[in-house]
Amino acid sequence: MTTNEHERGTMSSHDQTPEQYTSRSRLAAAAALRRLGDAIVSHQVDDADLEELTEAVSGFTQIVERGPARLHGFFQPGRPDLAGERPEPIEGAPLATLPDCVISGLANPMGVAATFFEEGEEAICRVELGHAFEGAPDRAHGGIVSAIFDHTMGLATAATPAFTGWITITYRAPTPLHTPLEIRARITERDGRKLTVTAEMLVDGAVIVEGEGLFITFDLAKVMGAASDAGR
16 A cells, blocks of 8 residues: 555545545555555464464454445445546546545455546556565466456446446556556447547556546446346
């Protein structure tokens, strides 16, 4: 977990009530667990310490599992109105996201905690990946890179929500760990409900990964209604 991640989590949290979209305590717990996961992957730990950790975590897991089921972010009170009119983004401010999302959610203990912005017609993702997402030594796993591209490219269609039809990722160079990464995506072609989106990942201004995808627009209000009827 980076310092910026901790600051973002604190600044964006809400007072803790059962009805809230998320809470300060939930964000802090998720950040601590992400840090723990990265530490376990990247450090050699004595078995005795791991056994003590397992016992402690198992105890807390039982406490958490006794709580009521958590609604999907789409149905949380106070969430961004994804099916309604989108508010104008504040220049330079991160976009509101669903807290439990594996890519953008700061409340997801297994996520990458990426931050998203809009700049003109482009969707922008900024993220650093730690050892928990390592593939080859000192390189991010290509699968997590692809997932981040998918999310960013989908965000580029947010004005007209769309499902992913397909994406193609071209890896020009390895994706380094613990390095600021920037992914930029935009719609390049429209054909009825079909949207072509292109994107690239940059490190210090150099393109290391490129992506192209086809996205199919849909009526978000209808999809959310169907999900609600199906039991969420």
